Amino acid sequence: MKKIGIIGAMELEVEELKGKMDIRHTQEKASMEFLEGTLNGTEAVIVRSGIGKVNAALCTQILCDSFAVSHIINTGVAGSLKNEIDIGDIVVSTDALHHDVDVRVFGYPLGEVPQMGCLAFPADKHLTALAVSACKEVNPDINVYEGRVVSGDQFVSDKQVKDNIIANFQGFCVEMEGASIAHAAYLNHVPFVIIRAISDKADDSAEMDYPTFEKAAAAHSAALVEHMLPMI
Ligand code: ADE
DSSP, X not given: OOOEEEEESSHHHHHHHHHHSEEEXXXXXXXXXXXXXXXXXXXXXXXXXXXXXHHHHHHHHHHHHHHOOSEEEEEEEEEEOSTTSOTTOEEEEEEEEETTOOOGGGTOOTTOOTTSSOSSEEOOHHHHHHHHHHHHHHOTTSOEEEEEEEEOSSOOOOHHHHHHHHHHHOOSEEESSHHHHHHHHXXXXXXXXXXXXXXXXXXXXXXXXXXXHHHHHHHHHHHHHHHHGGGO
């Protein structure tokens, strides 16, 4: 049976979807509240994971073990890693990697978790295509990009740090959860996609831009998730 796990790190990334859900049951696990019900006619579980890679990985594992979700969508905001990707635009993942993993000393490429057999965790092609077409329908005035999401336990707000991440990983946007959701979903053989609206440029302007744009950006991403659910 189709049952979609929807993860947002922060309340503002899930509050709109929670408000629209027909909630059947609420359950707390690992200090996270899991809301089960239907959203836009589709079986779903919505949860706020909390910020960062450990919270997000825990949350994903619980969705797999306790809720048997068939697909996972991560909705939220991110910093842009490309000049042409502006605040308000949307990035849909092709794959995701950890930009803060470094085991080069034993021959692994920067970003690769040893013994995983891959550098980046591939998103589900069908979910990615659906998200892109749903975005064009629901947010026709917003540009949507398909590309790599890179994640680390770090808010990137320094041009030098940003430039290093770009040079090393060819990412489209940077955030703090996507790769660990991808990593956990990959290990559980559950298809996933990450959908992120740009709230800042991940450079010295991020400190100012992020609080200004995070709410509107999160709402764009959530609207897109709601719209694509029945098509999965
Ligand atoms: N989420 C939104 N903007 C971000 C940034 N610049 N770095 C990390 N996570 C983010």
